[in-house]
Amino acid sequence: MSTTETTASGVGPVEGAAVYNVDNPAPLIEAPRKRTKKTPKSTRGNFELAAWLFMRLSGIVLVVLVIGHLVIQLVLDGGVSKVGFAFVAGRWASPWWQVWDLAMLWLAMLHGANGLRTVINDYAERPASRMWLKALLYTATVWTILLGTLVIFTFDPNIR
Numbered sequence: 001m002s003t004t005e006t007t008a009s010g011v012g013p014v015e016g017a018a019v020y021n022v023d024n025p026a027p028l029i030e031a032p033r034k035r036t037k038k039t040p041k042s043t044r045g046n047f048e049l050a051a052w053l054f055m056r057l058s059g060i061v062l063v064v065l066v067i068g069h070l071v072i073q074l075v076l077d078g079g080v081s082k083v084g085f086a087f088v089a090g091r092w093a094s095p096w097w098q099v100w101d102l103a104m105l106w107l108a109m110l111h112g113a114n115g116l117r118t119v120i121n122d123y124a125e126r127p128a129s130r131m132w133l134k135a136l137l138y139t140a141t142v143w144t145i146l147l148g149t150l151v152i153f154t155f156d157p158n159i160r
């Protein structure tokens with residue numbers, strides 16, 4: 001069969017494009033990063049699957065938390081001009097808003113950090129760059145989550 005005939009699927013080839021078959025195999029495209037002898041044999045179990053699922057589920061919950069947050073902070077009761085120390089103190093007097101803000105903090109940080117972990121794994125080519133960028137990312141993430149959690153639970157409206 002010449003390279004311009006109609007294929008068995010009945011779909012005509014793009015003009016000028018090669019039709020690949022047993023006698024005319026498509027060229028192999030190499031993987032962007034090849035496995036070498038140093039590549040660990042064992043995988044990390046189902047961690048990446050769990051991380052993938054977490055991004056979707058946390059994203060759905062974040063839509064509710066973030067849009068609710070924006071509406072309360074920026075739209076209702078006179079908009080952003082009402083936001084100040086007294087407003088925050090009033091909101092955090094309620095366990096409901098403490099838990100809301102805590103969930104938003106944890107989910108946004110873990111979602112954002114996991115997303116950046118993916119970006120680093122995809123784009124930082126040298127193993128040392130990947131290691132250092134992720135070390136920085138994890139340090140910043142843990143630090144921010146700890147500080148934020150501490151602030152939500154130890155906030156004192158009577159501070160002078």
Ligand code: HEM
Pocket residue numbers: 055056058059060062063066108109111112113114115116118119
């Ligand atoms: C508001 C609701 C949000 C939804 C529905 C959402 C949804 C998603 C989904 C489904 C992914 C995975 C994309 C993929 O695997 O190709 C993703 C990736 C990501 N998200 Fe979110 N997200 C939200 C909020 C946030 C927030 C608040 C942050 C930052 C703190 C964030 C940072 C990221 C980053 C850095 C990535 C990785 C991007 C990439 O892989 O190219 N997202 N998001």
